[in-house]
Amino acid sequence: MPLRLLSALLLAVATFSTGVYAQKSAPDAEGHAWWQHAVFYELYPRSFADSNNDGTGDIRGITAKLDYLKDLGVDAIWITPCFLSPQVDFGYDVSDYENIDPRYGTLADFDQLVAEGKKRGIRIILDFVVNHTSDQHPWFVDSRSSRTAPHRDWYVWRDGKGPGQPPNNWLSTFGHSAWQFDPKTRQYYYHFFYIQQPDLNWRNPAVEKAMLDVPRFWYQRGVAGFRLDAVDTLFEDPGLHDNPVLPGRNKYGDPNMENKYNTKLPQVHDVLRKLRTGADQYDAVLIGETWTKDIAELKQYYGDHSNELQMPMDFLFTEVNKLSAPEFRKQIAGVDEANGWPVFLFSNHDIRRQLNRYGDGQHDQQIAKLLAGLYLTLRGTPIMYYGEEIGMVNNDPKRKEDVQDPIGRTGWPKEIGRDGERTPMQWSADPNAGFTQGKPWLPVPPSYKDTNVASELKDPNSILNFYRRVLGLRHTNEALREGKYVALNSADANVLSYLRQYKNSAVLVALNMSGAPQKVAFDLTPQGFASATLRPLASAGGPSEAGSAATVELQPYGVYIAEVQAGAAAAAQPGQ
Ligand code: GLC
Numbered sequence: 001m002p003l004r005l006l007s008a009l010l011l012a013v014a015t016f017s018t019g020v021y022a023q024k025s026a027p028d029a030e031g032h033a034w035w036q037h038a039v040f041y042e043l044y045p046r047s048f049a050d051s052n053n054d055g056t057g058d059i060r061g062i063t064a065k066l067d068y069l070k071d072l073g074v075d076a077i078w079i080t081p082c083f084l085s086p087q088v089d090f091g092y093d094v095s096d097y098e099n100i101d102p103r104y105g106t107l108a109d110f111d112q113l114v115a116e117g118k119k120r121g122i123r124i125i126l127d128f129v130v131n132h133t134s135d136q137h138p139w140f141v142d143s144r145s146s147r148t149a150p151h152r153d154w155y156v157w158r159d160g161k162g163p164g165q166p167p168n169n170w171l172s173t174f175g176h177s178a179w180q181f182d183p184k185t186r187q188y189y190y191h192f193f194y195i196q197q198p199d200l201n202w203r204n205p206a207v208e209k210a211m212l213d214v215p216r217f218w219y220q221r222g223v224a225g226f227r228l229d230a231v232d233t234l235f236e237d238p239g240l241h242d243n244p245v246l247p248g249r250n251k252y253g254d255p256n257m258e259n260k261y262n263t264k265l266p267q268v269h270d271v272l273r274k275l276r277t278g279a280d281q282y283d284a285v286l287i288g289e290t291w292t293k294d295i296a297e298l299k300q301y302y303g304d305h306s307n308e309l310q311m312p313m314d315f316l317f318t319e320v321n322k323l324s325a326p327e328f329r330k331q332i333a334g335v336d337e338a339n340g341w342p343v344f345l346f347s348n349h350d351i352r353r354q355l356n357r358y359g360d361g362q363h364d365q366q367i368a369k370l371l372a373g374l375y376l377t378l379r380g381t382p383i384m385y386y387g388e389e390i391g392m393v394n395n396d397p398k399r400k401e402d403v404q405d406p407i408g409r410t411g412w413p414k415e416i417g418r419d420g421e422r423t424p425m426q427w428s429a430d431p432n433a434g435f436t437q438g439k440p441w442l443p444v445p446p447s448y449k450d451t452n453v454a455s456e457l458k459d460p461n462s463i464l465n466f467y468r469r470v471l472g473l474r475h476t477n478e479a480l481r482e483g484k485y486v487a488l489n490s491a492d493a494n495v496l497s498y499l500r501q502y503k504n505s506a507v508l509v510a511l512n513m514s515g516a517p518q519k520v521a522f523d524l525t526p527q528g529f530a531s532a533t534l535r536p537l538a539s540a541g542g543p544s545e546a547g548s549a550a551t552v553e554l555q556p557y558g559v560y561i562a563e564v565q566a567g568a569a570a571a572a573q574p575g576q
Pocket residue numbers: 089092093129193229230289349350
């Protein structure tokens with residue numbers, strides 16, 4: 001074997017055994033790292049693709065769909081927890097952080113997913129449940145066994161205030177007291193989420209060490225990063241002060257409360273810095289579930305921009321729950337000015353689907369394209385949620401007895417749970433939308449007959465083909481990859497418009513957020529494009545031919561993405 005071939009082979013073997021993506025990929029000319037150009041796609045493994053027809057999705061199912069994801073334009077997939085778990089919270093209750101739940105497959109299946117992903121340039125991001133474990137985790141099993149057990153202090157145990165009285169007034173975000181009395185040792189343990197999800201005591205150095213070891217295990221298997229679950233709940237006030245009670249009651253009938261003493265404690269940032277040090281050794285990305293109340297708080301999660309989260313998710317964006325140009329404009333400007341890398345998403349496994357929130361029942365196809373035209377063209381990284389690319393809608397349970405998500409059973413009917421946004425991916429018009437030949441764990445809505453991947457691939461005007469077009473542009477167009485965000489026509493109440501501008505090139509995005517046709521005029525002279533011409537790159541309800549920027553007509557909810565050409569250049573290229 002020639003020497004060069006042999007050394008290439010040895011290098012390949014070394015790269016693989018030290019972690020598929022362990023070597024730092026070089027930043028681009030603008031200093032952007034891989035995750036800044038990647039399109040992320042969140043998938044719920046129970047619901048994505050079922051390879052063994054048991055009604056529940058699995059890892060092999062995901063692997064079988066990598067080509068679909070590649071063609072769509074996805075660069076990284078975030079898989080919600082697939083570790084060993086009793087599945088009370090469908091994986092967010094982990095009983096072994098270093099194993100795959102057999103319902104989803106094996107570690108070998110997982111390794112194969114990573115390797116097949118690598119072949120296609122798709123990275124794998126896992127979901128690290130940092131705040132709590134399952135009550136079946138061996139650490140908690142030991143912790144609750146006696147007051148002197150080695151793991152007793154790995155969780156938060158306290159005496160009650162008096163007989164039958166919890167230590168304080170803190171509430172679980174999933175309903176009722178956050179304290180559970182354990183008769184065996186006659187103390188209460190703390191759980192911010194379900195009773196079966198006891199909070200880890202992050203003030204105990206042994207807990208910190210054990211948890212900081214987990215990511216390394218996965219990085220060495222080629223994982224490219226983590227989404228950090230519920231990061232703001234890691235620490236509690238050791239003095240256990242009562243939280244301030246607010247007027248009114250929540251969906252569970254409990255008093256409203258400000259979670260002042262059990263969320264967002266500053267120590268969270270110490271942990272993030274430690275997790276980041278680990279991530280940096282593997283060129284990995286950390287995405288945070290950061291429910292922030294304002295931009296100032298979001299900013300804190302970036303740390304000094306090199307030492308905490310690279311991608312704190314902007315949930316404020318998801319809270320603009322109506323199509324409103326001024327509201328989105330304000331939100332985008334805030335995140336853009338936060339000096340970090342923006343991270344946009346519209347929905348996920350805890351948030352109702354886009355069309356349920358923004359659809360009007362009449363223009364839904366168009367509205368789905370409008371939303372794609374927004375979050376896929378902004379400066380920053382988008383995180384898609386599976387099924388949004390075909391316009392899937394929630395399929396909510398109608399009766400309490402059909403609910404799978406425990407919060408839906410606790411809070412019914414005011415809180416119906418999150419099953420609706422977690423239903424099986426709709427692949428085709430075959431029974432169960434081609435997801436399984438078994439009985440799907442959640443029902444598929446009848447609309448799957450039209451809303452499915454196979455039908456939409458065939459229809460050039462489908463939502464799916466619009467996504468493919470825009471995602472294609474995102475990967476190839478320099479202004480969309482690197483350009484700054486420049487708000488345009490900031491007083492327009494109906495049309496949200498902006499430029500993405502890079503060196504001499506620019507892309508204009510115009511999004512009609514109203515149900516009426518709109519005519520818009522752009523003067524791009526201040527941006528260096530006098531008498532500009534716009535050439536369509538992707539259009540749905542916008543111009544289909546090149547024309548002057550001085551008059552752009554948009555249909556109701558029309559979206560127009562166009563390359564900007566200065567007047568003289570446009571004149572020199574007739575027919576464009
Ligand atoms: C996060 C997850 C949610 C889960 C909770 C508890 O909010 O997104 O699905 O129930 O954490 O782990």
